[in-house]
Amino acid sequence: xxxxxxxxxxxxxxxxxxxxxxxxxxxxxxxxxxxxxxxxxxxxxxxxxxxxxxxxxxxxxxxxxxxxxxxxxxxxxxxxxxxxxxxxxxxxxxxxxxxxxxxxxxxxxxxxxxxxxxxxxxxxxxxxxxxxxxxxxxxxxxxxxxxxxxxxxxxxxxxxxxxxxxxxxxxxxxxxxxxxxxxxxxxxxxxxxxxxxxxxxxxxxxxxxxxxxxxxxxxxxxxxxxxxxxxxxxxxxxxxxxxxxxxxxxxxxxxxxxxxxxxxxxxxxxxxxxxxxxxxxxxxxxxxxxxxxxxxxxxxxxxxxxxxxxxxxxxxxxxxxxxxxxxxxxxxxxxxxxxxxxxxxxxxxxxxxxxxxxxxxxxxxxxxxxxxxxxxxxxxxxxxxxxxxxxxxxxxxxxxxxxxxxxxxxxxxxxxxxxxxxxxxxxxxxxxxxxxxxxxxxxxxxxxxxxxxxxxxxxxxxxxxxxxxxxxxxxxxxxxxxxxxxxxxxxxxxxxxxxxxxxxxxxxxxxxxxxxxxxxxxxxxxxxxxxxxxxxxxxxxxxxxxxxxxxxxxxxxxxxxxxxxxxxxxxxxxxxxxxxxxxxxxxxxxxxxxxxxxxxxxxxxxxxxxxxxxxxxxxxxxxxxxxxxxxxxxxxxxxxxxxxxxxxxxxxxxxxxxxxxxxxxxxxxxxxxxxxxxxxxxxxxxxxxxxxxxxxxxxxxxxxxxx
Numbered sequence: 001x002x003x004x005x006x007x008x009x010x011x012x013x014x015x016x017x018x019x020x021x022x023x024x025x026x027x028x029x030x031x032x033x034x035x036x037x038x039x040x041x042x043x044x045x046x047x048x049x050x051x052x053x054x055x056x057x058x059x060x061x062x063x064x065x066x067x068x069x070x071x072x073x074x075x076x077x078x079x080x081x082x083x084x085x086x087x088x089x090x091x092x093x094x095x096x097x098x099x100x101x102x103x104x105x106x107x108x109x110x111x112x113x114x115x116x117x118x119x120x121x122x123x124x125x126x127x128x129x130x131x132x133x134x135x136x137x138x139x140x141x142x143x144x145x146x147x148x149x150x151x152x153x154x155x156x157x158x159x160x161x162x163x164x165x166x167x168x169x170x171x172x173x174x175x176x177x178x179x180x181x182x183x184x185x186x187x188x189x190x191x192x193x194x195x196x197x198x199x200x201x202x203x204x205x206x207x208x209x210x211x212x213x214x215x216x217x218x219x220x221x222x223x224x225x226x227x228x229x230x231x232x233x234x235x236x237x238x239x240x241x242x243x244x245x246x247x248x249x250x251x252x253x254x255x256x257x258x259x260x261x262x263x264x265x266x267x268x269x270x271x272x273x274x275x276x277x278x279x280x281x282x283x284x285x286x287x288x289x290x291x292x293x294x295x296x297x298x299x300x301x302x303x304x305x306x307x308x309x310x311x312x313x314x315x316x317x318x319x320x321x322x323x324x325x326x327x328x329x330x331x332x333x334x335x336x337x338x339x340x341x342x343x344x345x346x347x348x349x350x351x352x353x354x355x356x357x358x359x360x361x362x363x364x365x366x367x368x369x370x371x372x373x374x375x376x377x378x379x380x381x382x383x384x385x386x387x388x389x390x391x392x393x394x395x396x397x398x399x400x401x402x403x404x405x406x407x408x409x410x411x412x413x414x415x416x417x418x419x420x421x422x423x424x425x426x427x428x429x430x431x432x433x434x435x436x437x438x439x440x441x442x443x444x445x446x447x448x449x450x451x452x453x454x455x456x457x458x459x460x461x462x463x464x465x466x467x468x469x470x471x472x473x474x475x476x477x478x479x480x481x482x483x484x485x486x487x488x489x490x491x492x493x494x495x496x497x498x499x500x501x502x503x504x505x506x507x508x509x510x511x512x513x514x515x516x517x518x519x520x521x522x523x524x525x526x527x528x529x530x531x532x533x534x535x536x537x538x539x540x541x542x543x544x545x546x547x548x549x550x551x552x553x554x555x556x557x558x559x560x561x562x563x564x565x566x567x568x569x570x571x572x573x574x575x576x577x578x579x580x581x582x583x584x585x586x587x588x589x590x591x592x593x594x595x596x597x598x599x600x601x602x603x604x605x606x607x608x609x610x611x612x613x614x615x616x617x618x619x620x621x622x623x624x625x626x627x628x629x630x631x632x633x634x635x636x637x638x639x640x641x642x643x644x645x646x647x648x649x650x651x652x653x654x655x656x657x658x659x660x661x662x663x664x665x666x667x668x669x670x671x672x673x674x675x676x677x678x679x680x681x682x683x684x685x686x687x688x689x690x691x692x693x694x695x696x697x698x699x700x701x702x703x704x705x706x707x
Contacts (some may be wrong), residue, residue, distance in 0.1 A: 043318035044175050053171045053179050058223055059163050060183045062126045063502040064190030065217035066159040066542025072133060072211055075198045078286070079207040084142050092148045093140075101153030106161050106391025111389055118162045123224035125162075128155035130217030137208035168378035168386055177317025179372045184367060185310040188303055195299040207672060231547050243359040277343070281359060290352060298356035309335070309367030317372050331372045333435040338365025340428015347421035459532040471496040471534030471626050471657040472517060477526030479509075479516060486512045488681045490526070494626075496675070499648075499658045501668035503699075504678035510661045511552070513678070514628045517659075518550040519543035530626065545574070547625030551632065556615040559604025563595050563614055566603050570618035588617040591647065609640030616644065620651070627651065633667065645671060665692075665699055 062441040077091045084090065132152050139145040154600045163183070169688055171179040186378045194213075200559055201210035285298065313331070340361025377393055378386060462469055472494040477491045479487040489510045494500050502510050515521050517528060519540035528536045530546050558566055567588050571581035589596045598606060612632065619627070629648070634642040648671060652658050662668035669675060675692040677685035677699075691700065 015423060018403075043322055044172065048698065051418055053167065053175075055170075055227055056179060056182060058220065058227070059122070059167065060186035061225060062122065062195075062217070062220050063159050063163060063183060065126065065214070065220055066129055066156055067187045067190045067194065072136065072198060072214070075195050076202065076207045076211075080136070080145070081200070084145055086142050094145055097146050098147040098153035101150040102157045102160070103391075105154040105157035109157055109161050109230045109387065109391060111494055113162050113165075114160075118166050119227040121158050121162050121293065122166075123221045123227075124254065125158035126157050126224055127221035128215050130214050130221060133214035133626075134211040137211050159322075160393075161387050163392045164374060164378070165386040173379060174322055175318055175322065176378060177371060177375050178314035180371045181310045181314030181317070184313075184371055184374075185307060188306055188310065188363075188367065193300070193303070196297070199299075277359075277424075280424075284347075284421070285352075288350065298352060298359075301353055301356030302360035302363055306363035306367055309364035310371070312364075313368040313371035314366075317375055321375065328372050328376060329435055333432040334371045335365040335367070335369030335372070336435060337429050337432035338362060338428075339369070340425045340432070343421045343428065344425025347419070347425075379608075382592070390559075399467065406459055457644045468496055469529070470494060471531060472500070473516070473527075473529040474513075475527045477513070477516065477523050477528065479512060479521065479523045486681050487516075487523070490678075490681075490683050492676055492686055493682060494657060494659055496531075496625075496657050497652070497655060498674050499660070499672045500674045500676060501651050501665075501672035502659060502661045502678065503665055503668060503692075504684075505680075507680075508592065508678040509681040510678055511630050512657070514550060514630050514661065516549060517543075518628060520550075527627055530622070544622070548621070548624045548628065549619045549624035549626075550628040550630070551615060551619045552630045556610050556618070557603040557606075560602065562600050562602055563606070564599045566614055567618055567621065570621040584621050588621060590615050591620070594643075609636045609643075612636060612640070616647065620647075624656060626657045626659070629658065631661055631663065641667070644694065669693065 010112070041641055043052060048673065063477065077564065081087065081091050117497050129152065132155055133149060135148050136145065136152070139148060164180075167179050167183060168176065198207075198213060201213065227520075281298070290298070313335075316331060317328065339362040342358050342365065346355055346358040346362070349358055373393075377389060408569060425475050459469055470493050472492075474490060474492050477484070477487055477490040490509075490513065503515070504510050514523070516523055517530070518536075519535060519538050519542060522537050526536070527534065530543065530548060533546055535543050535546065558569065561569070564585065567585045568581065570588075575581045575584055589599070594610060595617065598610065603611060615634070627648075632648070636644070648658060648660070658671075660668060660671065669692065670688045670691045675687065675689040676683060677692060677695075679698070685695065685698055
């Protein structure tokens, strides 16, 4: 097992002692949990923090310009509607097109930013947005506008992905809330001021020339293109080189995180506030016959008051993160509740400036919630997958927001925009309750990512020192089906070249653990590293590329195919040319002479022992470095069992690491020097195989018969 270690001060974590306990079990000779001392880091002072965060001002300015680009679609919605001869739903459809393009582009941007660097992506997006936005004045049909909308969406993708990841990489966790607050503050000012400027210009020169304001983003793009900064870090070299931990795993990682309920609710409301609320407010003001210039005044008042949320989120976010990170969920819940209640109150107020002030209070609450959400995402998703995770989060927020905008436009037309704000009030309060209930999951997720960060650092250190990484390292692995837990905080290590016996009672989770290692399922929490590569959320084919092969119980053959055809199927995975495949098939027949005489016979007609030999032969064609065997000898005659075990011994002597699940403890321990014992999803023993035989209280439920 990995030695007890200390997470670096830079992680800035403070978590309850119950989450950092050492697993205690009767007779365990090796710890199954790393004891950790997590230091508390005080938040740094604001000025040194912001000055030390690379290029924060530039990123905030580019984000501000991007908000103006998005805002133009809202400010000039009525003009676009008349110009294109469409309805309000048609304009919302244009926004859907923008968001869909942004979501698709966000998936591609993650791997691309790690290949070419983040700043070329940022500069390209800023330049494209500045140039494309004025083109929205040209289309005379919805189809032409949709094409430009797609391009605008792609241009805006870096703002919600690469920007946030760069800020996370360049700032310490204990000051990240204020960094994100500064970035969001610039965008918030741009939202209000930009809307007022665009509306004012539209009154003077017309709405089409007013769109040329977006060209002010070009100088920012030039500055971004001149930035030279290392690529996004926080990953071991193998991860950066495109190993098993692909950037795309940020999506299943974010979906599996325990904080997903909190994130889902928060992102949904944030999306509505960014996209659905402006349309609802515009519709309400138009119903009240407020001129477009006066609508801009309402925007300015709302934004000025909403800015109060920026220092609150930054200061309290960092202070509470240093003291107790579960309080971060309380900040989100409070902000969401404030947003909902303010929206409901705003529906009752007809005085224009007071209405803007109340909406501003609600936006201030949501600003707090969104900034803290960004902090949580940056910490519950590891460095190598942050770009993809931010892209997923931004895309989901936008999709949910646009869904709400479509519903709001329909409901507003039927019952009035005021009724929509009343519904938002109920939704905000309900969402706040869900978020507060889910707050304990935040700390668990942050601890998991802290462990993962330390594992990557340890792997990098081992490689620099020339030390071999373990064949398999599992940390705090949990998994369940629905609400039914199967594995609970399982931690273990298998060194390269070992034979490890995984024993336990029926339903203990042994087969599930092997499936997780093989990439057939993804855990709800914890990490898996194979030969130093993070494979926690890798797919089965990626794990296979690392040299991992799983032989599950139940005769893994194709009964309708012949023996030779079964082997030919196995060679397709690894061998490219026909000659290599034929040689591999012949080697399999040499290793299992019993199969040679049945080369043309259907696999379904073989005896149970012969079918298991065929299954093992096909798996061995993959030349595995780590072989996972699940109930290899179940129901077989003793003489067949001896042949199979002899094959396993030869493989291990050749350097293959073996992890096997067996019903017979005596049989398994005759092969293995290292034993693991599981019960009810927990690891109860991790130590030398000989020592396990002295623990009758563990082995009593397990069949001890010989072969």
